[in-house]
Amino acid sequence: MKLKLLLLFIIFIGSLLFSESLKLWVSWEGLSFFEEKARIFNENTGNNVEILFVPEMEEKLITSIKTDNFPDIALIKDVYSGYLSQLNTLHKVTNEDLEQLGTFRKKDLDVFTADGEIVAIPYYADLQVAFVNQSLLRDIHYELSFDYSIDDLREIKEKLGDNEIVPVAWDFMSPYVFYPFAVHGSELIDKNGKLQMNTESLAETISSVKELFDKGLFERYERGALVEKFSSNKIAVILQGSYLSPTFEQNNVKFDIFPFPVMNEKRIKGLIDAKGFVILNSKKYETALEFLNFLYDSSISYCEKYYKVPLWTEPDSKKLINLRTILEESQYMEQKADFQRMYFRVMRIVLQSVYSGTMSIDESLQSAQEFVNKNW
Numbered sequence: 001m002k003l004k005l006l007l008l009f010i011i012f013i014g015s016l017l018f019s020e021s022l023k024l025w026v027s028w029e030g031l032s033f034f035e036e037k038a039r040i041f042n043e044n045t046g047n048n049v050e051i052l053f054v055p056e057m058e059e060k061l062i063t064s065i066k067t068d069n070f071p072d073i074a075l076i077k078d079v080y081s082g083y084l085s086q087l088n089t090l091h092k093v094t095n096e097d098l099e100q101l102g103t104f105r106k107k108d109l110d111v112f113t114a115d116g117e118i119v120a121i122p123y124y125a126d127l128q129v130a131f132v133n134q135s136l137l138r139d140i141h142y143e144l145s146f147d148y149s150i151d152d153l154r155e156i157k158e159k160l161g162d163n164e165i166v167p168v169a170w171d172f173m174s175p176y177v178f179y180p181f182a183v184h185g186s187e188l189i190d191k192n193g194k195l196q197m198n199t200e201s202l203a204e205t206i207s208s209v210k211e212l213f214d215k216g217l218f219e220r221y222e223r224g225a226l227v228e229k230f231s232s233n234k235i236a237v238i239l240q241g242s243y244l245s246p247t248f249e250q251n252n253v254k255f256d257i258f259p260f261p262v263m264n265e266k267r268i269k270g271l272i273d274a275k276g277f278v279i280l281n282s283k284k285y286e287t288a289l290e291f292l293n294f295l296y297d298s299s300i301s302y303c304e305k306y307y308k309v310p311l312w313t314e315p316d317s318k319k320l321i322n323l324r325t326i327l328e329e330s331q332y333m334e335q336k337a338d339f340q341r342m343y344f345r346v347m348r349i350v351l352q353s354v355y356s357g358t359m360s361i362d363e364s365l366q367s368a369q370e371f372v373n374k375n376w
Helices: 002-018 031-045 057-066 078-084 095-101 106-110 134-139 150-160 175-185 200-214 223-231 242-250 282-297 300-306 318-328 337-356 361-375
Strands: 021-026 048-053 073-077 121-133 166-170 218-220 235-241 255-258 272-279
Touching (some): 057 078, 121 134, 121 318, 150 166, 150 235, 175 337, 200 218, 223 235, 300 318, 337 361
Parallel strands (some): 021 048, 166 218
Antiparallel strands (some): 121 255, 121 272
């Protein structure tokens, strides 16, 4: 009996000596999923993974790095990669690491790459999509195809008539939602890599989109109103993020998901919002990779529940295959942090000015360009 107790004690001490603890920061949806996977991983390996939910992670991550109190792993947005690449303790991702976890598209790896090195491992993507209320479309006997166009949306508007149902709604004053329209017919970066706003092509794009609002095909609502009215069967089509899908499921909305429409014979490409895992503490990278390997192997259910596109594998469920197909019709935003900060700052003011009528399109774009030139 004493020998058995001694052996158990030795095993216990050994597990303490050879086990390792990890701290993982996550944000967005699915905290309970990550906590459950950490619990199972601990039971299987003896390694403890502490999951901490950190909303609005970017500023807190920067602060944690400055104070040398950062997590071992973090689930980050693709745009964080640039400044994280300068961290001395960062584990730069190798081809061997990637081979352990799955198969990745080059374009998904590229957005997590800085200075020629992969900073984070792609995990999933949210997408800008068109949510289509199938109950309303059935009522007017209309079936939308994958390659639908602005003309199809006009036909939906005509069939809806004057019954107070909004044909299409999105937030014109959101620079993020407007970006796919802006780059659809314009080049936002000049030959020197600077944001260019005061161009004839961008003025024409804004004018043509604003005209669709003026004619009643599009109506402007902010996100809260979009969710409420779409869930109440008062809007036929909304342009928003795929992450809202679980909310519409909970609200018992019968909906389908499509890419953004074709306009002037070319697809408007919605944005891809990718998330990936960065290993910030290279001293623990082997344990971190072991946990990520375990996590990726069991994450398809997470992606299905929250309508995420897995970026490490080709899905085989109908829901995820549809999202993957839309992914192929989507695009990443220009990744340079300087570009994004300036774009969001000036485009928001331009769109607000144009929509409210306080400035003409030409005046607002000229003013925006002057600000860019002074502050780039």
